[in-house]
């Protein structure tokens with residue numbers, strides 16, 4: 607079955623449940639998780655990604671496109687992540703940052719072609735050699751998303767990815783991200799405090815059930 611399935615995923619700390627999720631996310635669908643600060647949203651994403659802090663224990667299963675990811679290391683899960691403070695590496699050019707998303711063995715013309723098409727998709731032709739410090743917030747956010755997508759993830763997790771952007775940019779970048787999700791057909795989970803984000807995402811909205 608294609609898509610992301612959280613089959614009784616439960617995270618505990620000192621024996622107490624922090625968060626529990628039972629849901630399926632279809633290809634190209636965005637499920638939004640909204641809830642108060644400290645309700646376990648980021649913890650749930652870390653459990654899906656396989657990066658839980660040692661204080662937590664996870665049970666249940668994470669199944670992606672029919673693969674049971676339980677117990678697999680993060681890099682083997684093929685899950686892309688976009689954070690609120692997604693930083694670009696300051697010592698690399700924009701192209702160098704995008705290249706970081708690419709498979710390690712990809713070199714030469716094939717590598718350059720993938721980077722050029724990502725730049726074009728992000729509306730950033732001619733930006734390959736730019737220092738990331740000279741980009742606007744919206745340009746940086748687009749490069750960060752394209753870097754994540756170049757790694758060819760099979761699902762996407764978004765943790766408050768728009769919250770540092772002003773209202774105008776927020777709408778623009780949100781549209782860009784949601785378009786990419788629909789085009790790539792990735793199942794996605796969006797954590798946000800913003801009702802407009804949830805509405806634009808168009809999918810189910812869940813509280814993280816304690």
Ligand SMILES: Nc1ncnc2c1ncn2[C@@H]1O[C@H](COP(=O)(O)OP(=O)(O)OP(=O)(O)O)[C@@H](O)[C@H]1O
Pocket residue numbers: 619624641642643644645646647648649650659661
């Ligand atoms: N590394 C950690 N070790 C121990 N407890 C932690 C750790 N990280 C988070 N917690 C606790 O786990 C609970 C859930 O935190 P989490 O960050 O998942 O909430 P959140 O819903 O994402 O909050 P916010 O909206 O503020 O980002 C909180 O009580 C938090 O204090």
